[in-house]
Amino acid sequence: MSISKSVPFIGFIVSSTFIVAVAFIVFFYFGLQSYINLLLAWLSEQGHWAWLLFIIIDCLIVVFLLPGLVFTLAAGFIFGFFYGVVIVVTATTLGATLAFTISRYFFNSSFKMYLRDHKRFRLFNQELVAEGWKIILLSRLIPFFPFKFSNYFFGAADYQYKHFLFGTLFGIIPITAFNVYLGSLAGDLSRLMSLDTIADSSMTVWLYGFGFLIAISLLIFIFHLAQKALEKYS
Numbered sequence: 422m423s424i425s426k427s428v429p430f431i432g433f434i435v436s437s438t439f440i441v442a443v444a445f446i447v448f449f450y451f452g453l454q455s456y457i458n459l460l461l462a463w464l465s466e467q468g469h470w471a472w473l474l475f476i477i478i479d480c481l482i483v484v485f486l487l488p489g490l491v492f493t494l495a496a497g498f499i500f501g502f503f504y505g506v507v508i509v510v511t512a513t514t515l516g517a518t519l520a521f522t523i524s525r526y527f528f529n530s531s532f533k534m535y536l537r538d539h540k541r542f543r544l545f546n547q548e549l550v551a552e553g554w555k556i557i558l559l560s561r562l563i564p565f566f567p568f569k570f571s572n573y574f575f576g577a578a579d580y581q582y583k584h585f586l587f588g589t590l591f592g593i594i595p596i597t598a599f600n601v602y603l604g605s606l607a608g609d610l611s612r613l614m615s616l617d618t619i620a621d622s623s624m625t626v627w628l629y630g631f632g633f634l635i636a637i638s639l640l641i642f643i644f645h646l647a648q649k650a651l652e653k654y655s
Contacts, residue, residue, distance in 0.1 A: 475500075476512040483516025484523070486569045490600060497604025505601040510594060517572045517589045524576025533577050553584035555650075561592025562647035568593075595643045602636050 467474075475496055482489040496505040549556050557575065560566045575585055 479512030494604035497601035557588025
């Protein structure tokens with residue numbers, strides 16, 4: 422993987438990590454741990470309503486093209502890694518499918534004709550649509566690919582629903598898991614510090630650091646594979 426191709430990906434990792442680090446410092450500098458514990462306690466009392474609230478908000482974030490990184494990190498912070506991934510993947514897939522549907526059935530026909538007359542979009546639609554879910558899956562694996570905008574473009578093209586749904590559902594898992602992991606990591610560390618056990622948990626902190634490096638390595642590997650697979654379509 423060349424340096425020029427890896428720069429946007431490195432920027433994605435650095436920006437995600439930077440947001441978590443800043444939030445973590447702010448929490449403890451202003452002594453917000455107790456409020457976080459109260460929020461967690463309140464959410465635990467809401468049961469599945471907390472899940473539903475996050476899913477609805479995240480779904481709308483995707484449809485309205487709003488930045489959702491902080492919200493994804495928050496899902497890991499509040500719900501933990503496993504449930505956070507399930508919630509965000511579900512919400513993002515639903516939001517992407519809704520955007521796909523809006524584009525396919527509610528966009529103005531003149532706008533669709535404009536896209537179809539555009540040289541690159543015509544190539545994307547006519548020559549790559551036969552690849553179906555493969556193109557959609559690979560596009561989701563690239564961190565700097567315009568995910569939210571692409572939902573509307575896929576809807577204006579001739580991609581089938583089942584291909585879009587399959588490619589989106591499985592394609593967003595690696596990047597989503599990484600961001601949710603960062604949020605859950607910050608949440609776990611904040612709970613350790615709020616219990617004043619950090620001095621006795623140095624091994625736990627080292628394990629978290631090791632897990633973070635493993636997560637970055639896996640994401641880089643997946644990105645590299647996706648980049649190589651997309652090269653034959655470029």
